[in-house]
Amino acid sequence: MRMDCQSLFDVIGEKKAFDLSLDFGEEELYGRFPFVTPVEVNGEIENRAGVVKLVFHVKFRLSLCCDRCLKELERDFSYSFAHTLVRSQNTDSDEYVVCEDGFLDLRELTRTDLLLELPVKILCSPDCKGLCPHCGIDLNVGSCECEKKEIDPRLASLSQLLS
Numbered sequence: 001m002r003m004d005c006q007s008l009f010d011v012i013g014e015k016k017a018f019d020l021s022l023d024f025g026e027e028e029l030y031g032r033f034p035f036v037t038p039v040e041v042n043g044e045i046e047n048r049a050g051v052v053k054l055v056f057h058v059k060f061r062l063s064l065c066c067d068r069c070l071k072e073l074e075r076d077f078s079y080s081f082a083h084t085l086v087r088s089q090n091t092d093s094d095e096y097v098v099c100e101d102g103f104l105d106l107r108e109l110t111r112t113d114l115l116l117e118l119p120v121k122i123l124c125s126p127d128c129k130g131l132c133p134h135c136g137i138d139l140n141v142g143s144c145e146c147e148k149k150e151i152d153p154r155l156a157s158l159s160q161l162l163s
Helices: 006-010 106-117 153-161
Strands: 002-004 017-023 037-048 051-065 072-086 095-096 103-105
Touching: 006 017, 006 037, 017 106, 037 106, 051 106, 072 106, 103 106
Parallel strands: 072 095
Antiparallel strands: 002 103, 017 037, 037 051, 051 072
């Protein structure tokens, strides 16, 4: 979605609000297509004293898999973002968003912000115990009878000396 921001750069005090829904269902993330609902985006662009600021909020739901126990889960996310918009830039700074020809690609900016903000590790709960590395049982549900004592293979020859 390209937004025309030309009048925002030209008129001090100008505001433009937006409320839209973006479909990222085709976006592959974590080896799957997790966006189960459209991303609801609402915000405002305002020229205040010649500085054009973009502030927006997003809400969406993802269908994910716990990284420790592999349990399927759905989780709601909500983030807020703020950017300063400029017409052109003469440095390689990521501090500003450049609006080429006075247009802002809001879909691409939202996509980039979301992907950078999402957590690297997804857990069903902060105290998830995961799976047993030997038998594969879910340790959140029950315990296993596997031997817990593991000997570092680099030190295995020392254990032979002690026995």
